[in-house]
Amino acid sequence: MSNALELREVEKSFGSVIALQGVSVEAETNAVTCILGDNGAGKSTLIKILSGVHKPSKGTYLLEGKEVTFESPRNALDNGIATVFQDLATIPLMSIWRNFFIGNEMIKGWGPLSRLDVKRMKSITKEQLLEMGIDLRDPNQPIGTLSGGERQAVAIARAVYFGAKVLILDEPTSALGVRQSGIVLKYVLAAKERGVAVIFITHNPDHAMLVGDRFYLLNRGRLIHRWERENVSGDDLRKAMAGGKELEALTNEIESSRKLR
Amino acid sequence: MSNTATDERVKSASIVTRIFRRPEVGALLGAIGIFILFTSTDTTGNFANLGGISGWTDIAAPIGIVAIAVSLLMIAGEFDLSSGVMVGTTGLIIGMSVQELGMNIWLAIFLALIFAAGVGFINGYVVVKTKLPSFIVTLATFFILKGANMALTMMLTGAVRVTGTDKAPGFEDAFNIFASRIQIGDSYFQISVLWWIALTILATWVLTRTRFGNWIFAAGGDANAARNAGVKVDRTKITLFVITSLASALVGIMFVLRLQGMQAGQGVGQEFYYIIAAAVGGTLLTGGAGSAIGASIGAVIMGMAYIGIPFSLWNSDWTSTFLGLILFSAVMINTFISRRAKGGK
Ligand SMILES: Nc1ncnc2c1ncn2[C@@H]1O[C@H](COP(=O)(O)OP(=O)(O)O)[C@@H](O)[C@H]1O
Numbered sequence: 369m370s371n372a373l374e375l376r377e378v379e380k381s382f383g384s385v386i387a388l389q390g391v392s393v394e395a396e397t398n399a400v401t402c403i404l405g406d407n408g409a410g411k412s413t414l415i416k417i418l419s420g421v422h423k424p425s426k427g428t429y430l431l432e433g434k435e436v437t438f439e440s441p442r443n444a445l446d447n448g449i450a451t452v453f454q455d456l457a458t459i460p461l462m463s464i465w466r467n468f469f470i471g472n473e474m475i476k477g478w479g480p481l482s483r484l485d486v487k488r489m490k491s492i493t494k495e496q497l498l499e500m501g502i503d504l505r506d507p508n509q510p511i512g513t514l515s516g517g518e519r520q521a522v523a524i525a526r527a528v529y530f531g532a533k534v535l536i537l538d539e540p541t542s543a544l545g546v547r548q549s550g551i552v553l554k555y556v557l558a559a560k561e562r563g564v565a566v567i568f569i570t571h572n573p574d575h576a577m578l579v580g581d582r583f584y585l586l587n588r589g590r591l592i593h594r595w596e597r598e599n600v601s602g603d604d605l606r607k608a609m610a611g612g613k614e615l616e617a618l619t620n621e622i623e624s625s626r627k628l629r
Numbered sequence: 630m631s632n633t634a635t636d637e638r639v640k641s642a643s644i645v646t647r648i649f650r651r652p653e654v655g656a657l658l659g660a661i662g663i664f665i666l667f668t669s670t671d672t673t674g675n676f677a678n679l680g681g682i683s684g685w686t687d688i689a690a691p692i693g694i695v696a697i698a699v700s701l702l703m704i705a706g707e708f709d710l711s712s713g714v715m716v717g718t719t720g721l722i723i724g725m726s727v728q729e730l731g732m733n734i735w736l737a738i739f740l741a742l743i744f745a746a747g748v749g750f751i752n753g754y755v756v757v758k759t760k761l762p763s764f765i766v767t768l769a770t771f772f773i774l775k776g777a778n779m780a781l782t783m784m785l786t787g788a789v790r791v792t793g794t795d796k797a798p799g800f801e802d803a804f805n806i807f808a809s810r811i812q813i814g815d816s817y818f819q820i821s822v823l824w825w826i827a828l829t830i831l832a833t834w835v836l837t838r839t840r841f842g843n844w845i846f847a848a849g850g851d852a853n854a855a856r857n858a859g860v861k862v863d864r865t866k867i868t869l870f871v872i873t874s875l876a877s878a879l880v881g882i883m884f885v886l887r888l889q890g891m892q893a894g895q896g897v898g899q900e901f902y903y904i905i906a907a908a909v910g911g912t913l914l915t916g917g918a919g920s921a922i923g924a925s926i927g928a929v930i931m932g933m934a935y936i937g938i939p940f941s942l943w944n945s946d947w948t949s950t951f952l953g954l955i956l957f958s959a960v961m962i963n964t965f966i967s968r969r970a971k972g973g974k
């Protein structure tokens with residue numbers, strides 16, 4: 369077991385707002401590391417630090433044991449860290465195949481005649497998406513015409529295809545129906561099997577339980593729990609997420625009000 | 630089995646959609662309509678023959694050359710309001726270098742291109758670094774150059790125009806390349822028309838078949854998503870500002886050679902014609918979509934209007950009104966078509 373990626377005591381503040389404080393995360397290759405948390409807990413901020421959008425205000429970022437600072441998402445990408453952002457990383461008016469290869473265009477020809485290898489990019493896009501269970505009618509159609517789940521799948525397929533060592537997914541299933549969530553989760557596991565360190569952000573403990581090997585719970589900018597798969601149940605996750613005692617209190621309250629009726 | 634079924638669905642569903650997804654389709658239909666209109670109202674019988682075509686392509690070419698570049702810039706989400714005045718500035722630089730310093734024409738052309746590239750770079754750099762709207766940044770450049778054109782011309786030559794460019798060493802060669810005419814039948818076509826057609830083809834190829842073209846669409850479609858995917862958005866935009874200035878400079882070179890001199894006010898106001906041509910050609914003012922062919926078709930429509938209106942014995946004062954109405958209807962139609970193409974999944 370080796371840590372593909374590690375954060376030590378990371379803090380991030382925006383002016384007077386402290387979005388993250390004392391956050392330490394370890395993510396291993398061949399594993400899915402889940403980060404759970406309610407809305408506003410700081411999940412997206414954490415992702416943005418991992419993917420090079422923000423620099424941490426304090427703390428260290430280690431990639432394969434070496435300390436790193438990323439200047440940009442491109443910089444992180446060049447180091448094998450691919451991110452599928454919640455505010456989708458696709459360009460709606462561009463075609464599906466152009467989106468699939470944006471930033472990684474396949475070029476043929478030489479010098480001033482170097483040009484896009486359109487045919488190859490189209491067929492690879494089609495083939496890669498078919499492997500994910502997405503049957504493209506036409507890779508030329510603008511990606512904005514796809515459903516949210518399909519767009520998410522294109523983004524994940526793209527990251528895996530381009531050989532990400534670390535794949536970060538920011539709430540990939542939050543906008544999806546059951547069937548499409550299933551597809552995405554399957555693909556999360558497929559990515560893990562290929563030796564990718566997957567970091568999976570979600571506020572759905574059931575989805576986390578289906579694929580996760582390690583779980584962190586983020587609350588108001590702090591990590592308040594860490595579990596390994598061997599010693600945690602779905603119930604534990606659900607309770608912890610809902611704030612344990614708060615949930616019990618809420619359950620009692622609702623039950624008593626039901627009895628009254 | 631299921632694959633073949635899917636593929637058949639592709640073909641039957643999307644031939645029409647695929648055509649209408651092209652951004653320049655609206656402009657092409659409009660151009661055909663306007664051609665038919667002027668051919669039928671024409672009182673001279675010359676609108677649709679070679680002589681007429683050489684007339685309106687002569688007007689369309691210099692508009693089209695800059696409009697292509699402006700269109701690429703607009704697809705990337707930016708404007709350049711200094712693109713008109715730059716035609717005058719570069720023409721004046723050449724004219725004055727010749728008139729005041731007796732400079733070789735090629736050296737003068739080289740200086741003008743360097744200057745244009747420099748201003749384009751500054752436009753782009755300021756827009757990208759300050760994140761101010763390019764509308765404002767290039768409006769400032771526009772006014773700075775407009776004033777300088779007038780003031781420096783007066784100061785250095787004591788007049789509002791430079792003359793005698795034909796006396797420059799090397800003038801003949803430069804004239805042949807940038808400002809000569811080509812005889813077809815009994816009509817003469819400006820060589821600028823060839824430049825324009827070649828640049829339309831080149832820009833279309835760059836836009837649809839190169840990485841740079843892909844990045845232009847990405848930068849204007851969603852700059853953040855593009856950056857996250859590793860697209861060098863800032864560099865793409867700065868390059869486009871430089872290209873736009875160079876396109877203006879090319880037209881400035883053509884004018885100063887053809888007219889053998891230049892007015893200090895040349896080019897001012899043309900920036901709107903370029904933007905209109907691009908918009909009529911299907912380029913979105915919000916960026917992310919458009920085409921070079923569309924901008925050229927937009928320029929053709931303008932050329933036809935400038936010749937067709939007097940040929941129909943209408944008062945030429947109405948030309949701008951006519952172009953305004955064309956712009957309005959083209960933008961409406963393009964919006965309608967692109968919404969349908971996107972919605973018709
Ligand atoms: N760029 C920013 N500027 C100021 N505050 C921010 C910024 N980004 C996030 N925050 C704040 O940080 C907190 C965590 O936000 P976020 O990471 O988006 O949470 P989550 O993704 O878990 O819902 C929120 O209170 C949010 O308002």
Ligand SMILES: [Mg+2]
Pocket residue numbers: 411412454
């Ligand atoms: Mg979030």
